[in-house]
Every structure is written in structure tokens, then in C-alpha cells.
Amino acid sequence: MLPEEQRCPHNEQVNCANCRLNSICLPLAIADDDIIKLDEIVQRGKPLHKGDKLYRQGSDFRSVYAVRSGAIKAYSVSPSGEEQVTGFYLPGEILGVDGISSHRYSSTAVALDTSAVCEIPFEQLESLSLQLPKLQRHFFQLMSREITDDQKLLTLVSKNSAEERVASFLLSMSARHTRRQLSEQRFHLPMSRQDIGNFLGLTIETVSRVLGRFKKNLLIEVDGRDLFIADLDGLRAVARVNH
Amino acid sequence: MLPEEQRCPHNEQVNCANCRLNSICLPLAIADDDIIKLDEIVQRGKPLHKGDKLYRQGSDFRSVYAVRSGAIKAYSVSPSGEEQVTGFYLPGEILGVDGISSHRYSSTAVALDTSAVCEIPFEQLESLSLQLPKLQRHFFQLMSREITDDQKLLTLVSKNSAEERVASFLLSMSARHTRRQLSEQRFHLPMSRQDIGNFLGLTIETVSRVLGRFKKNLLIEVDGRDLFIADLDGLRAVARVNH
DNA sequence: TTGGCATTTTGATCTGCGTCAAGGCTGCAG
DNA sequence: CTGCAGCCTTGACGCAGATCAAAATGCCAA
Structure with a gap:
């Protein structure tokens, strides 16, 4: 099977409104004219190659990221030196929210394959969330889901x-x-x-x-x-x- | 040692502004007149007795809670019947955010001792967060912290x-x-x-x-x-x- | 005080998964 | 083609912590 980015090339996905992934990504349940505002702050970078780091544990938190194609692995290293893979992120999924609390990323994100991501600068996302109640709610839900997912994983691993x-x-x-x-x-x-x-x-x-x-x-x-x-x-x- | 509520009785803590815990609870870094607005939506219920349930897994999500005194345990039961304690909440800490994503609590919260909590209706908290950027930020940080804490716990348990x-x-x-x-x-x-x-x-x-x-x-x-x-x-x- | 139940401690034994070791497969460089 | 490096598989063995069992302790109610 062809990788997704070849079946639906990046350069055809110039905005959030026509993104094939928008039902599982951020804009869920946001009105059309609101998507345009969101679209304005989203930055589409060049593709990451396998092994490229999206961000590093301890570096300044600026943005969260939506995966467009490929796959990203997040892992953190504890003070005692233990390495823990905290998640795999597939197209349509959001990563980087772990950096909000301490203004630094608490994990490192690395591309497992050639991947493309949308960068969403957090300060702008915060401002926009103040104007768009649905976006604020969506973001609360997204983070809440990450919490429940982590708790399910904990149960899985410990029981x-x-x-x-x-x-x-x-x-x-x-x-x-x-x-x-x-x-x-x-x-x-x-x-x-x-x-x-x-x-x-x-x-x-x-x-x-x-x-x-x-x-x-x-x-x-x-x-x-x-x-x-x-x-x-x-x-x-x-x-x-x-x- | 006397329990905290006896050294600092409930009825003296009639609002958030004079709450001894406000530096670790919600109002962190919120201006005085903003605290008053927050205070208006916070509901202070009667004390919970040991064993009383604050909310149950699967029931409708309405509020998050701040612990005022005592201690609360949260646990969830997986479809396979495994019980997993997901956290202990002490005075000043917030619980219940796991319910945001699915509109239902994903865990059950039970008092381990006689406890007092502040109830914060989520819809009103959302509305207020749209008006108070600092409150929105505080809440994003609070949830992000829960995520990183869960990931640290995962590392601890699995490594x-x-x-x-x-x-x-x-x-x-x-x-x-x-x-x-x-x-x-x-x-x-x-x-x-x-x-x-x-x-x-x-x-x-x-x-x-x-x-x-x-x-x-x-x-x-x-x-x-x-x-x-x-x-x-x-x-x-x-x-x-x-x- | 006594009885009864829940909680905790302690001991003996078992077992799933980790550890150590060796070998196979795949793809790339020369 | 050959050699090498990464990744994966398979086997033999050991151990940390689970399980099973029973006794000790604490706590409350009558």
C-alpha cells in the first residue's frame, strides 16, 4: 500500500478546511469561518526524515503538533536514566501538550518514518481559544483524552x-x-x-x-x-x- | 496531630481569597478581583465521610473538584474487571478532569477520610476561562501536569x-x-x-x-x-x- | 470486656518474564 | 559478490515478586 502522503500529496492539503484528517484532528466541530482563523496560525513545515527530532525533552515549549503523515514516537528519560516511550502518534493525532505545564517539553519526539506535521504555536492557540469557545472545549477534551489514555495504559502495564x-x-x-x-x-x-x-x-x-x-x-x-x-x-x- | 480542618475550620474559609490553599489550588496567579468571580461559581458542599463517593465512573460529568481537607482516592475498573487506583488527591489538589473528554467520569472518587471539597461546575469554569486568560492558562497547565505526572507514574511502574x-x-x-x-x-x-x-x-x-x-x-x-x-x-x- | 471482621505482617513456594547467549535475516556499502 | 551492522528470533536459566497460607494486630460494636 502506498503511504498516505503519496495518495494525498501534501501540496494539495494547503489548509485545514480541506484536510482529510480534520475530523480527527483539531477542527472537529468548529464552524467553517472558524477553521479559517485556525488555519492562519497553523504552520506547515517541511517533511521530517526518519530519525529527525521534532522537539527535545527540556527544550522551550512553543508549539503543539498535529501529525499529517508518517509516525512520531515520544519518549522521556527519567532522572535515574530510565528511558520510557510514552506514546506513538499517527496521522490526525496531536502531540506536545506535555510541555504546557512547565514551559519545557517533558519528552523528546522523533520521526519513525518520513513524516509531515502541522505546527500550532501555543500562545496563538491560547488567544484563539479565548475567542472560539468550541476550540477551547476541543482542547480541554483533547488533553482530558490524553489523561484517560495514559491511565488505561497504566492499567494495562501494571495489571x-x-x-x-x-x-x-x-x-x-x-x-x-x-x-x-x-x-x-x-x-x-x-x-x-x-x-x-x-x-x-x-x-x-x-x-x-x-x-x-x-x-x-x-x-x-x-x-x-x-x-x-x-x-x-x-x-x-x-x-x-x-x- | 489534628486534622487540618480542625486547625482551620471550614466555616472560616468562606471564600477562595482567604483560603489557605489558594497558592496550590486554582487561583494561582489570578488577580484579586478575578478571584471573586471564580469564588462565585465555586460551591462548598458538606463534608464527605470516609467511604462516601464524590462521583462514579460512567456517571455524567458536571464538575471538577478541589480538595479542601482530608484525602480522596480515584480508581477505575477496566472492561476486563481489573481495578486500578489512578491517584490520591490531597488538600489543594484538583480531581475530576478525566471526565471532560467523554462527558462521563472515567473513574470513581471516594473519600479515604472525612473530607471537604469545593465543587467547580465545569460549564461555568469554561465560560469564565473565556473571560480570564490566566484562568484558561492555569487550567491548561493543570491538565498538562496531570499528563506528565501520569507518564512519570507509568515509568515508575514499568521500569x-x-x-x-x-x-x-x-x-x-x-x-x-x-x-x-x-x-x-x-x-x-x-x-x-x-x-x-x-x-x-x-x-x-x-x-x-x-x-x-x-x-x-x-x-x-x-x-x-x-x-x-x-x-x-x-x-x-x-x-x-x-x- | 469480648467477639468479630478488616487489615497487616510474615513465611513458604511457585512462576512469568527478565537476563544472558547464540544464531538468523535483511539491507546497504564497498 | 562479500562483509558488516541493525534488528529480530529462539533457547536455557534465574530471580523478583506473585500466590497461597496462616498468624498477628487493630478497631469498633455490643
């Missing part, structure tokens, strides 16, 4: 087995692809086994073994990072969590 | 040993007491071992054993839920995280 965690992760990826009208069953994982393991609190070997078992039980087919979920309900049964 | 987790937890409680001008070393734990274990992804037996080891190593003294941190630096060394 579920390795198989349940990996199954939930695959189903989460699947659901997020579905939201973008892409295949529910067949997709590419943009991150390494290392990243998956770190995110889920598992070692790379355990992730590999669990995927091997899923394959043996005919739940999935895997070839490197290409994934096919052969038995969605079977995987849901393993995850014991609704996705 | 650290039982001893590191318990030590970090005790230091976190200590730091939050210090913020309220209370003893850094001596305080009462309002929650059970069960709750601590659940919060940290450990069993009650492990929590008990770790506390026993800390006691043996003269890091702490414990008598039930009364705690004295005898060696703060020693405990910090065990936690390997700055608190």
Missing part, C-alpha cells in the same frame, strides 16, 4: 500479562488505522520491537516470543513490521479489553 | 523495582505535605496497603515486606498508617528519582 499487553497494543493500532479509513487487519508497524517493548513495559525478547505465539495460534501473520490480523475476535479474546 | 516504587511513593507524599507547610518527615498515610499496592502495581504483601525492610534499614519508622521518614536522603538514594 495485565505480556500477551494481553501485546494484543491490546495491536488492537489499538488497528483501531487507529480504522479511524482513518484504512484496513483494520493489515498495516505496517512503524516502530521497532524495542520500542513496542519499552512502551508496554516488556523486553524485546518477550515481545518477539508473544508475537511468535500469536502467529502459531493463527491470530496474526507477521513479516518483520508488516502485520496482518487474521483473527480479530481471537485477538480481542486474548486482550480481554474492548477495542 | 522500577518494588523498593524504588515504594520509596518514590513515600517521597511523593512527603513532598506534597511539605507544599502545605506540614512536616516533611512525619505524616499519616490516608490509604491502605492494598491501595498503595494497587496504585504502584504491587501486591499488598510486597508493599508490607518492602516497608518492613525500610524499617529494618532505619530509613523509616511505621506504625500502621503513621509514618516517620528517619532518613530522607537514604530513601532518596533507594528511589533513584529526585523528589
Whole structure:
């Protein structure tokens, strides 16, 4: 399958109003003339290459970012030196809000593939939110969702087995692809086994073994990072969590 | 030690402006005449008794709450039936923001002791935030802090040993007491071992054993839920995280 | 005071996943 | 083509913390 940016090139998406992702990104439920105002503050940068950093932990917070294509990984390093992957961001998703509280990003964001993002300067977003109640509400909801997602992840990591965690992760990826009208069953994982393991609190070997078992039980087919979920309900049964 | 509400009775704290907690609660950095507007929408209910529910997972979201005295525990039950304690809220802290995204609370909040809270109806808070840029900003920061706190907790639970987790937890409680001008070393734990274990992804037996080891190593003294941190630096060394 | 229930502690044993080690696969550079 | 580096898989073994069990302690009500 072609990457999304090739099926719907960047240069055709010159504004928020005609962006294919606008139903899952910021402008949700904002009136047309309001989208224009939002559009004026959004900056569309040049594509990031694999490995490029979008922002770094500890650097000054200025903007939040919406992913347009590709995939971004966010991770933070604790004072004790532990590295923790805090999230993967796919097209239509917003990252960077963790920087608001301390005026510095609390994580580093790196492109996992060639990616494109929209930069939204936060001060301007704040001003606009004062004028557009729906935008303010949308932003409160967005942050609240990040909180509930983090709490679900905490439950997953602290209460579920390795198989349940990996199954939930695959189903989460699947659901997020579905939201973008892409295949529910067949997709590419943009991150390494290392990243998956770190995110889920598992070692790379355990992730590999669990995927091997899923394959043996005919739940999935895997070839490197290409994934096919052969038995969605079977995987849901393993995850014991609704996705 | 007397509970705070007895040293500083409720009926003397009739408004936000003279509330002893206002430096760590909402009105931070808000001008005096703005505090009055905020004060008008805040509702001060009667005290909650131990075990009383402030709100329930799945019920309609209407308000966020500021703890005035006592202690509140928030927990959620996943579709698979796992119970996860998502946080403990002490005087000056805000809870309930997890309900914004889906218009329903994603957790249940229960009083661990006799407690008093201020109720802040969210629709009115939203309206006021449109008029008071500082309040909007404060609220964005508050939610962003909740996100970064959750991510730190995730790192703690997924990357650290039982001893590191318990030590970090005790230091976190200590730091939050210090913020309220209370003893850094001596305080009462309002929650059970069960709750601590659940919060940290450990069993009650492990929590008990770790506390026993800390006691043996003269890091702490414990008598039930009364705690004295005898060696703060020693405990910090065990936690390997700055608190 | 006594009884009963919830909470905590302590001990013995078990196990899922981490750790260590080795080998395979893929893609790129020369 | 060959060699090398990154990434992934597979196997053998050990251990931190879970589980199972039971006793100790605290707390409140009658």
C-alpha cells in the first residue's frame, strides 16, 4: 500500500478546511469561518526524515503538533536514566501538550518514518481559544483524552500479562488505522520491537516470543513490521479489553 | 496531630481569597478581583465521610473538584474487571478532569477520610476561562501536569523495582505535605496497603515486606498508617528519582 | 470486656518474564 | 559478490515478586 502522503500529496492539503484528517484532528466541530482563523496560525513545515527530532525533552515549549503523515514516537528519560516511550502518534493525532505545564517539553519526539506535521504555536492557540469557545472545549477534551489514555495504559502495564499487553497494543493500532479509513487487519508497524517493548513495559525478547505465539495460534501473520490480523475476535479474546 | 480542618475550620474559609490553599489550588496567579468571580461559581458542599463517593465512573460529568481537607482516592475498573487506583488527591489538589473528554467520569472518587471539597461546575469554569486568560492558562497547565505526572507514574511502574516504587511513593507524599507547610518527615498515610499496592502495581504483601525492610534499614519508622521518614536522603538514594 | 471482621505482617513456594547467549535475516556499502 | 551492522528470533536459566497460607494486630460494636 502506498503511504498516505503519496495518495494525498501534501501540496494539495494547503489548509485545514480541506484536510482529510480534520475530523480527527483539531477542527472537529468548529464552524467553517472558524477553521479559517485556525488555519492562519497553523504552520506547515517541511517533511521530517526518519530519525529527525521534532522537539527535545527540556527544550522551550512553543508549539503543539498535529501529525499529517508518517509516525512520531515520544519518549522521556527519567532522572535515574530510565528511558520510557510514552506514546506513538499517527496521522490526525496531536502531540506536545506535555510541555504546557512547565514551559519545557517533558519528552523528546522523533520521526519513525518520513513524516509531515502541522505546527500550532501555543500562545496563538491560547488567544484563539479565548475567542472560539468550541476550540477551547476541543482542547480541554483533547488533553482530558490524553489523561484517560495514559491511565488505561497504566492499567494495562501494571495489571495485565505480556500477551494481553501485546494484543491490546495491536488492537489499538488497528483501531487507529480504522479511524482513518484504512484496513483494520493489515498495516505496517512503524516502530521497532524495542520500542513496542519499552512502551508496554516488556523486553524485546518477550515481545518477539508473544508475537511468535500469536502467529502459531493463527491470530496474526507477521513479516518483520508488516502485520496482518487474521483473527480479530481471537485477538480481542486474548486482550480481554474492548477495542 | 489534628486534622487540618480542625486547625482551620471550614466555616472560616468562606471564600477562595482567604483560603489557605489558594497558592496550590486554582487561583494561582489570578488577580484579586478575578478571584471573586471564580469564588462565585465555586460551591462548598458538606463534608464527605470516609467511604462516601464524590462521583462514579460512567456517571455524567458536571464538575471538577478541589480538595479542601482530608484525602480522596480515584480508581477505575477496566472492561476486563481489573481495578486500578489512578491517584490520591490531597488538600489543594484538583480531581475530576478525566471526565471532560467523554462527558462521563472515567473513574470513581471516594473519600479515604472525612473530607471537604469545593465543587467547580465545569460549564461555568469554561465560560469564565473565556473571560480570564490566566484562568484558561492555569487550567491548561493543570491538565498538562496531570499528563506528565501520569507518564512519570507509568515509568515508575514499568521500569522500577518494588523498593524504588515504594520509596518514590513515600517521597511523593512527603513532598506534597511539605507544599502545605506540614512536616516533611512525619505524616499519616490516608490509604491502605492494598491501595498503595494497587496504585504502584504491587501486591499488598510486597508493599508490607518492602516497608518492613525500610524499617529494618532505619530509613523509616511505621506504625500502621503513621509514618516517620528517619532518613530522607537514604530513601532518596533507594528511589533513584529526585523528589 | 469480648467477639468479630478488616487489615497487616510474615513465611513458604511457585512462576512469568527478565537476563544472558547464540544464531538468523535483511539491507546497504564497498 | 562479500562483509558488516541493525534488528529480530529462539533457547536455557534465574530471580523478583506473585500466590497461597496462616498468624498477628487493630478497631469498633455490643
